[in-house]
Amino acid sequence: MFGKAKKVRFKQKGQFASLEGKTNKQGIRWTSNGVEWSGLKLQAIINNDPIILHGLNSKVKYVRLVRRIFNQKTYWFAQLICEGKPYQKPKNIIGNGTVGIDLGVSTVAIVGDEETIWTSFAVELISKQKKIRKLQRRMDRQRRANNPENFNPNGTVKKGSKRWHNSNQYKKTAAKKREIERKQAAHRKSSHGKLVNRTLELGKNIKTEKVSVKAWQKLWGKSIGFKSPSSFQSELLRKAENAGGTVLMFSTRKTALSQTCLCGNKQKKSLSQRVHHCSVCGLKMQRDILSAYLSRYIDPKTETLSIQLARNGWLGMEKSLLDGWHSGVKSTFENCG
Numbered sequence: 001m002f003g004k005a006k007k008v009r010f011k012q013k014g015q016f017a018s019l020e021g022k023t024n025k026q027g028i029r030w031t032s033n034g035v036e037w038s039g040l041k042l043q044a045i046i047n048n049d050p051i052i053l054h055g056l057n058s059k060v061k062y063v064r065l066v067r068r069i070f071n072q073k074t075y076w077f078a079q080l081i082c083e084g085k086p087y088q089k090p091k092n093i094i095g096n097g098t099v100g101i102d103l104g105v106s107t108v109a110i111v112g113d114e115e116t117i118w119t120s121f122a123v124e125l126i127s128k129q130k131k132i133r134k135l136q137r138r139m140d141r142q143r144r145a146n147n148p149e150n151f152n153p154n155g156t157v158k159k160g161s162k163r164w165h166n167s168n169q170y171k172k173t174a175a176k177k178r179e180i181e182r183k184q185a186a187h188r189k190s191s192h193g194k195l196v197n198r199t200l201e202l203g204k205n206i207k208t209e210k211v212s213v214k215a216w217q218k219l220w221g222k223s224i225g226f227k228s229p230s231s232f233q234s235e236l237l238r239k240a241e242n243a244g245g246t247v248l249m250f251s252t253r254k255t256a257l258s259q260t261c262l263c264g265n266k267q268k269k270s271l272s273q274r275v276h277h278c279s280v281c282g283l284k285m286q287r288d289i290l291s292a293y294l295s296r297y298i299d300p301k302t303e304t305l306s307i308q309l310a311r312n313g314w315l316g317m318e319k320s321l322l323d324g325w326h327s328g329v330k331s332t333f334e335n336c337g
């Protein structure tokens with residue numbers, strides 16, 4: 001605009017969804033109850049949510065305006081970036097115990113002193129994914145029908161610059177798809193948040209394997225598969241550290257927990273083998289839960305398993321591990337049915 005920028009970034013029509021100031025002194029500013037921006041005054045609609053009140057009582061550093069589309073209607077939000085600590089809901093109590101976690105692509109096993117949680121990452125997300133793919137295919141068909149001149153006889157898109165004609169039907173389908181994607185993202189975020197809080201109730205000292213997102217990507221592709229577990233993990237670690245907990249991430253290669261038994265026997269397992277059944281001592285346990293249990297006994301200095309401590313702890317924990325296994329099986333079954 002002023003010819004002074006070194007680097008100019010362009011936005012496509014419709015992609016200009018957020019805008020922020022640098023300070024709260026000039027440009028986009030937050031005054032006591034609304035946004036001011038060179039003559040423009042917008043009164044904010046504020047509810048009595050304690051999170052928002054906590055934010056309003058903090059010092060505002062700068063303001064971001066964000067466009068959100070709900071059910072094909074456009075809303076503008078002012079996000080206030082504040083100084084200080086985030087609001088802590090009174091019901092989210094944070095425990096002091098140690099929690100071992102085994103993170104899989106679609107499941108997670110969480111073993112605390114008092115409780116074992118074994119759950120899958122939101123089964124209902126998968127049905128939404130199917131809807132999204134269906135709409136994606138419909139958009140593709142509509143696009144082809146409206147722009148036959150842009151395609152080669154073999155169905156591929158022609159090279160070079162083209163004009164695309166988007167019919168109203170196509171735009172409707174696209175809006176529908178965006179709405180489902182938004183709902184899916186919101187749903188994922190809230191179900192992760194709940195699981196993170198449940199985990200922190202068990203304890204803020206987290207022990208877990210270093211997860212290679214790259215290796216997962218190779219196995220599962222860039223689908224929803226790996227996004228869920230890695231965003232759950234980063235959210236958990238962030239909150240645990242904020243609460244003054246400790247986080248230990250040990251390397252898988254060194255420990256090979258998924259192949260280790262409590263008796264010291266090491267047995268290779270295929271990925272499809274979900275239950276650990278030791279051929280030496282006869283121990284039987286769901287494999288992810290056993291890994292999560294053993295994670296609790298990784299020595300932070302050597303990053304190796306203290307198997308004697310794990311054996312000592314077993315008797316007191318076995319019931320909670322079995323309970324976690326059984327309730328996990330039950331909830332998976334219900335979700336699928």
Ligand SMILES: [Zn+2]
Binds near residue numbers: 278279282
């Ligand atoms: Zn064994």
